[in-house]
Amino acid sequence: MNENTELALDPNKDDLPLMANVGSMLVRHYVLDLTVNFDRKVISGTIVLYLETNKTYKKKSDSVGTSCCPYSQTLFETEQPGSSCNSTASVAASASVDKTYNLSKHRGGGVTNVNTCNHSNAKWTGVISGTREQCSNGEDFVLVLDCCDLVVNKVEEVNVIATPGIEKLIRMDMPTSENNIYSQRLQSSIVDAILGLGAECWQEQHCYYLECSKAPGCGELQFQTDRWSLQIKKLGIQTPKDFPRVLRIYYETKPEGGSVKWTKDQSGRPCVYTSGSPINNRALFPCQEPPEAMAKWQASVWAPKGSLVLMSGENCAEPKCNGALSNWFYYVTMHMPASTFTIAVGYWVEVIAECSFRSQILNSSSSTSDYTNKSSVSLPFCGHPAYPCRFQNHIAQAQNCIPYRVFAPEYLKVRSQEVLLPLMAQCLSAAHCVLGTHPFSRVDVLIVPASFSSLGMASPHIIYLSQSVLSGKNNLCGIRLCHEIAHAWFGLAIGARDWTEEWISEGFATYLEDVFWA
Numbered sequence: 184m185n186e187n188t189e190l191a192l193d194p195n196k197d198d199l200p201l202m203a204n205v206g207s208m209l210v211r212h213y214v215l216d217l218t219v220n221f222d223r224k225v226i227s228g229t230i231v232l233y234l235e236t237n238k239t240y241k242k243k244s245d246s247v248g249t250s251c252c253p254y255s256q257t258l259f260e261t262e263q264p265g266s267s268c269n270s271t272a273s274v275a276a277s278a279s280v281d282k283t284y285n286l287s288k289h290r291g292g293g294v295t296n297v298n299t300c301n302h303s304n305a306k307w308t309g310v311i312s313g314t315r316e317q318c319s320n321g322e323d324f325v326l327v328l329d330c331c332d333l334v335v336n337k338v339e340e341v342n343v344i345a346t347p348g349i350e351k352l353i354r355m356d357m358p359t360s361e362n363n364i365y366s367q368r369l370q371s372s373i374v375d376a377i378l379g380l381g382a383e384c385w386q387e388q389h390c391y392y393l394e395c396s397k398a399p400g401c402g403e404l405q406f407q408t409d410r411w412s413l414q415i416k417k418l419g420i421q422t423p424k425d426f427p428r429v430l431r432i433y434y435e436t437k438p439e440g441g442s443v444k445w446t447k448d449q450s451g452r453p454c455v456y457t458s459g460s461p462i463n464n465r466a467l468f469p470c471q472e473p474p475e476a477m478a479k480w481q482a483s484v485w486a487p488k489g490s491l492v493l494m495s496g497e498n499c500a501e502p503k504c505n506g507a508l509s510n511w512f513y514y515v516t517m518h519m520p521a522s523t524f525t526i527a528v529g530y531w532v533e534v535i536a537e538c539s540f541r542s543q544i545l546n547s548s549s550s551t552s553d554y555t556n557k558s559s560v561s562l563p564f565c566g567h568p569a570y571p572c573r574f575q576n577h578i579a580q581a582q583n584c585i586p587y588r589v590f591a592p593e594y595l596k597v598r599s600q601e602v603l604l605p606l607m608a609q610c611l612s613a614a615h616c617v618l619g620t621h622p623f624s625r626v627d628v629l630i631v632p633a634s635f636s637s638l639g640m641a642s643p644h645i646i647y648l649s650q651s652v653l654s655g656k657n658n659l660c661g662i663r664l665c666h667e668i669a670h671a672w673f674g675l676a677i678g679a680r681d682w683t684e685e686w687i688s689e690g691f692a693t694y695l696e697d698v699f700w701a
Contacts, residue, residue, distance in 0.1 A: 199462050201682075202412035203471035204327045207240045207423040210471050211378055213480040213521075214396035218508075219528050221453045221487065224445040227435035228485075230468050231341060231396040233374060234326075234430070236423045323416045324426055329465040329472040329521075330413035332440035338415050339400035341429040343373050346398045352376040352391070367425065374428040382571050385516045393481055400431060413469045432469055442466035446634045448592040449650065454529025456631060458640055458647070460522045462682055470521040474678055477518035484511045486528050493590065495525040495642040497624050515643065516571050523675060525642035527629055534589040534599045573620055583615040584608050585623070591630040598653045599630055606661045613699040614668045622676035628664070639663050641670035658700075665699035666692050 210232050217228035343349060344366075352373050377395070380388040404427070406415045413432075420426050436443050442463045448454045457464065462472045471478075484492050485508045492500065496513025503510045573579035587607050591599040607628070615621060623644050631647045640647040646667045652660040673695070674688035 199331070199465070199472075200411055201329065201462065201473050202327050203329045203473060203476060204325075205237065205471050205473050205476045207237055207324070208234050208326055208426065209237050209476055210478045211235050212392050212478055213468070213470070213482075213524075214392055215468060215480065215482040215484075216396075217482065218485040219455060219487070219490075219492075221445075221455070224438035224455075225435045226443065226455070226467070228433075230432050230434070232430045232432070232469075233378070233392065233395075234426070234428050235374075235378060236426075240423055322421065323418060324421050324423055326415045326423075326426060326430075328413045328415070328469040329411070329462075330408060330469045331411055331463075332437045332442075332466040333408070333413070333434050333469065334437065335406060335408055335413055335432060335434045335469070337433040338404045338406045338413075339431050340402050340404060340417070340427040341395065341398050341431050342401035343370050343395045343398050343429055345401075346391075346395045348394065349373060349391070367427070371428050382516075385571055389481060389514060389516075395429065396431070398429075404430070411465075434469065436467060440466035444632075444634065446632045448529055448531065448594075448632050449630075450530075450592040450594040452530040452592065454527070454531075454632060456527035456529070456629075456635075456647070457525055458635075458637075459524065460640060460642070462522060464521050464524055467524070467526075470524075472521055474520040474522070474682060475680060477520055479515050479518055480524065481514040482512070482526075484513075484526065484528070485509070486511065489530065490528055491531050491590065493527045493531075493627050493629060493645055495523055495645050497644055499586075499625060517643070519643060519675070520678060523642050525645055527631070527645070527647075529592075531590040531629065532593055532596055534591055534596055534604050536600065536604060573622060573624065576620075579624070580620045582621065584611045585621045586625045587611065587628065588626075589628045589630075592632075595630055595650060595653065602653050602657060602660050603628065603630075603648070603664070606657060606664055610661060610664050610668055610699060613665070614671075614695075617695065617698055618669075618672050622671050626668075626671075639667045641667040641675065643671075643675055662696050662700050666696035669695040669699065 212233040214231040214233075215228065216230075217226050219226055353369070354372075354376075377388060377391045380391075402417075404415050404417050406413060408414070415430065417427060438445060442457050442459045443455060443466060444458065445453075445455050457467050459465075459467060464470055465472055482494060482496065484494070486492050488504055488507055488509045490509070492502070492509075492511035494500070494511070494513040495515070497515050497517070498513060500511045500513050589599055589604050589607065591603075611621070611626075625644055627645045629645065629647055630650055630653070633650055635647060635649050637647075638649045638652060646664075648660075648663065648667070652663045669692040670688065673691035674685075677688075679685050679687060
C-alpha cells in the first residue's frame with residue numbers, strides 16, 4: 184500500500200498494522216502491576232518486559248523503506264537517560280543535554296519500514312543532542328512495541344543484579360561487575376538463566392520474574408510514541424544483542440482506548456472489560472501483537488474493594504484487601520500471544536445452583552502446574568516451549584469436566600442459573616469426549632454487559648457470553664457455549680501463525696459446536 188493509503192487507515196474499519204519488530208527481539212515474559220480507576224476510567228501502573236534476542240535476527244544494512252504504518256498525528260515524546268547501566272551508555276549519556284524534552288508538536292508524513300529490524304533515527308536527532316555523534320558505526324537499535332491509545336510516562340532499564348537472592352543464579356563462568364559498575368553482560372546472563380529454567384521449576388522461575396520486576400531502575404531510556412507504536416532505544420546500543428534485557432514502562436490507558444470497554448452492567452453497576460482478540464490489546468498495555476510473539480505473564484491488579492477481577496490466568500485468585508482497594512494476582516505458565524490476555528472488573532456475582540451445590544472451584548493447590556505425573560505409561564510428545572503441559576499429564580487426561588464457574592450481574596443471576604449453569608458440565612464433558620484432554624485447567628464464564636458486540640469470545644480460562652444467549656432456549660445457549668469451548672483447542676492452544684489465517688480456527692469451532700451439542 185502507498186503512503187496515502189496508510190495515512191487514511193480507519194481503526195474502526197481497517198485491520199490495525201502490526202508494528203512490533205519481533206524479528207529482532209521477543210518479549211518472553213510480562214509482569215504487570217495495574218490499578219483500575221472507575222472514576223477516571225483508566226487503568227494505570229507498570230509493565231516489566233523480559234526480552235530475548237530473536238535467534239533468527241540478522242542485522243540489515245538498510246534502515247528505511249516502504250511501510251504499512253501511518254505516522255500522521257504522531258505525538259513525539261523523548262526521555263533523556265538517567266544514571267547509566269554501563270560505561271558505553273555513560274559516555275553517550277554525558278554528551279546529551281540534561282533537559283527532558285516533552286514536545287506536543289504533531290508529526291506527519293514520515294514512515295518506517297516495519298519489515299526491517301533497524302529503524303531510522305532521523306526523527307530522534309532533531310531533539311536529542313549528541314545522539315548520532317556517539318554512534319560511530321551506524322545507528323542505535325530501536326525496540327518497537329505495538330501501542331495505541333496509551334499515555335507512556337517513563338521507560339527505564341531494570342537492574343536485576345540488585346534483586347535479593349539473585350546471586351543463586353550467578354555461576355562462576357558468568358561475567359562479573361568491576362568496581363560495583365553494573366555489567367550488561369552479567370544482566371543478560373542472569374536473564375538467560377531465568378528463561379532457561381525447566382518446566383518443573385516454573386514456580387521458582389515465576390518467583391524470580393516477580394522479584395526482579397521490583398528491582399530498582401538503573402537509567403531512563405529514550406522513547407517516543409506514534410499512533411500505532413512505542414519506540415524505545417538506548418544511546419550507543421546498535422544491536423538487539425546489546426539492548427537491555429529487562430525494561431519497566433510506566434503508563435496508563437485512555438478512556439477511549441479500543442481495547443478497554445468502560446460501561447455499566449445490566450444492574451447499573453460500573454464495570455470494565457477487555458476484548459483484545461486478535462490485535463487490539465495494544466491499547467491495554469505495550470506489547471508484541473503478532474501471534475508468533477508468545478510469552479507468559481503475571482499480573483497484580485488493584486481494584487475497588489467489593490469488586491471482582493476475572494482474568495485469563497490459570498490460577499483462581501482470591502482478593503487481598505488493603506484499605507479501599509483489593510488486590511488480585513493471576514499468572515500463566517503457558518506461552519501465549521498477547522491477544523489472549525483478558526481482564527474484566529465489575530460487581531458481578533457467582534451463579535450457584537439452587538441446591539447449594541457449588542461448581543468446582545480450582546484452588547491454588549490444584550492448578551495444572553501442580554499436577555504430577557506418577558505413571559509409567561508413555562505420554563504424547565509436544566513440540567511447544569517447555570511448560571507444565573496438560574497433554575502430558577495423566578490426571579488431566581482423565582478429567583472430562585474441568586472446574587468451572589459462572590458469573591453474571593445480579594439482574595441476570597436467576598436466568599443464568601436456569602439456562603447457562605446446567606449446560607456447563609454437559610458441554611465440557613462433550614468436548615472432552617470428542618477432543619480429549621482439556622488444554623486449560625479451569626474456566627470462568629462471564630455474562631458481559633449489553634454493549635458487547637458479539638455472542639461470545641474465548642480466552643484462556645475465561646469465556647465471555649452475551650446476554651442474548653440467555654433469551655432463547657437451551658439450544659441457543661448450548662451451541663454458543665460449545666463454540667467458545669472449542670476455541671480452547673482451536674484458536675488458543677493451537678493458533679494461526681498469522682492473523683490473516685484466523686478464519687481457520689473459526690471454521691473448526693463452528694464445525695465442532697454442532698458435534699459437541701449433538
